[in-house]
Amino acid sequence: MDLDFTEDQVALREMVEDFVEKESSVDVVRAAEPLGFSPTVWRKVVDMGLATITVAEDLGGGGAGFLDLALAVEHFGRTLTPVPLIEAAVANHTLATFASPAGKLLEDAIAGDALVTLAVRPAVDGVATIVPGGAVADAVIALDGDDLVVVRQSTISPSSPAEAIPNLGALPIADREVRDGERIVLARGPEAVAAHRRAVGQWEALTANALVGAGQRALEIGLDYVMERKAFGVLIGTFQTIQHRFADDVTALDGARLLAYEAAWALDAGQDNAGELATMAFLYAGEAAFKTAAESLQFHGGYGYTLEYDIQLYFRRAKAWVLVAGDPKAGYADLGRRFYGPKGA
Numbered sequence: 269m270d271l272d273f274t275e276d277q278v279a280l281r282e283m284v285e286d287f288v289e290k291e292s293s294v295d296v297v298r299a300a301e302p303l304g305f306s307p308t309v310w311r312k313v314v315d316m317g318l319a320t321i322t323v324a325e326d327l328g329g330g331g332a333g334f335l336d337l338a339l340a341v342e343h344f345g346r347t348l349t350p351v352p353l354i355e356a357a358v359a360n361h362t363l364a365t366f367a368s369p370a371g372k373l374l375e376d377a378i379a380g381d382a383l384v385t386l387a388v389r390p391a392v393d394g395v396a397t398i399v400p401g402g403a404v405a406d407a408v409i410a411l412d413g414d415d416l417v418v419v420r421q422s423t424i425s426p427s428s429p430a431e432a433i434p435n436l437g438a439l440p441i442a443d444r445e446v447r448d449g450e451r452i453v454l455a456r457g458p459e460a461v462a463a464h465r466r467a468v469g470q471w472e473a474l475t476a477n478a479l480v481g482a483g484q485r486a487l488e489i490g491l492d493y494v495m496e497r498k499a500f501g502v503l504i505g506t507f508q509t510i511q512h513r514f515a516d517d518v519t520a521l522d523g524a525r526l527l528a529y530e531a532a533w534a535l536d537a538g539q540d541n542a543g544e545l546a547t548m549a550f551l552y553a554g555e556a557a558f559k560t561a562a563e564s565l566q567f568h569g570g571y572g573y574t575l576e577y578d579i580q581l582y583f584r585r586a587k588a589w590v591l592v593a594g595d596p597k598a599g600y601a602d603l604g605r606r607f608y609g610p611k612g613a
Contacts, residue, residue: 277336284340287316292349294578300350304438305404307426310351314380319356323364328378334470338477338532342525345478346485348585352385352401352440354474359384359409362467363418366454373407373420373452382406383426384418387444388468388593394447400471400592402442403432409454409467410446416460421449437588469543472550472593473535476528479550479589483521483557486582490514490564493579497567504567513563520556528553547603554590561586 273281291309300306313319321337323329341354360377363370363384376382387396387410396402396410407420421444424430430442455463491514494505504510531549534542561583565572572579590596605611 273339277339280332280336281339281343284318284343287312288343288347288349292344292347294581297348297350297581301438302434303403303429303432303440304350305352305426305429305440306350309349310383310426311380313349313351313353318353319380320360320378322357322361323378327364327367327374329360329364333532333536334473335529335532335536338474338529341474342477342481342528345481348482348581352383352404354471354478355385355401355405356383358467358470358474359386359407359418361470362386362409362454362463365463366416369452369454370418371452373418376406382420384409386467386471387411387446388471390464391446394445396444396446398433398441398592399444400439400441402430402444403440404429405444407450408444408446410444411460411464412446414457414460415453416455416463417446417451417453419444419446419449419451421445435588437585439585439588439592441592465543468593469546470535473528473531473546475589476524476531476546476549476553479553479557479586480521480525480528482582482586482589483517483524483553483560486557486561486564486579486586487514487517487521489579489582490560490567493564494567497569510567517556517560517563521560524549524553524556544603544606547599547606550590550593551596551599551603554586554596558583558586558590 291312296306317330318340321330321332322334325331337357344353363374363377367374377384383405384407385401385405387399387408389397390411396408399408404426406425407418409418433441435441494510495503497504528549531545534545565579565583568577568579571577
């Protein structure tokens, strides 16, 4: 088993790392709140081709895989870059899968003239709820009954955002109508349901990688603080309890990273269990990132809850990102049914 990255993947990771360090400082992240979106950074991300990196080259994309993109979004998670890259990349990949009905919208998305996002929850009564990136997206892909649709609304765009649903993580989430506006049916019946499930799996795998990045940075912030803060005349980083908890966090994040990488690789390889691996990675990375951020915040004492300290940015997002998909406990229960079937079957 070869776990090394290719030269191209290493180059991509280094390029993205340099980009986010330059363009997504903590000041940029703070300035983007409460909406959680920076049009300036988004334009630069589009120009880099990251939003279309998994789209086939003959359609104008980068022709890369989800593992390549996973390496990029890990750094976006690490810096909390305020753009919906994951949602847009998955939506663009889905549009490319249905290139014929997608038509002009696909062309606009690839050209960077349209931001398309994915509703990870099926629509209810014509409304897709808590859509990630929904407050700034030109169009939304959603499962409406047995139809996979993409709906474009002229009133909402990156330059003319809708009012986001207030949320702990300062994420640009919103409810979106899927029966109003320019509506295109991409697929119907079982094909539509399966396509939506695949897209959600892609979103889960990539979000898992972003969560690992956020958790890693939260860990570093916590370590830096405990090696400066003193209690009873000594650094609190010398306390054994703190050391043990950080050791547990390091172990959990390492495991989450490997699982998230495997989930992205499984998508590229077309593994039968790719969807289940994606959900496993998403749920576990969410747990690991939130626990790490929460403990790092706790070690800050009361300071950690104040807006002046950066750790609260990671604490809030680690909590909110996972909830976009719903209750994690329900996610684990559904994962069990997918693996083993209904209870008593």
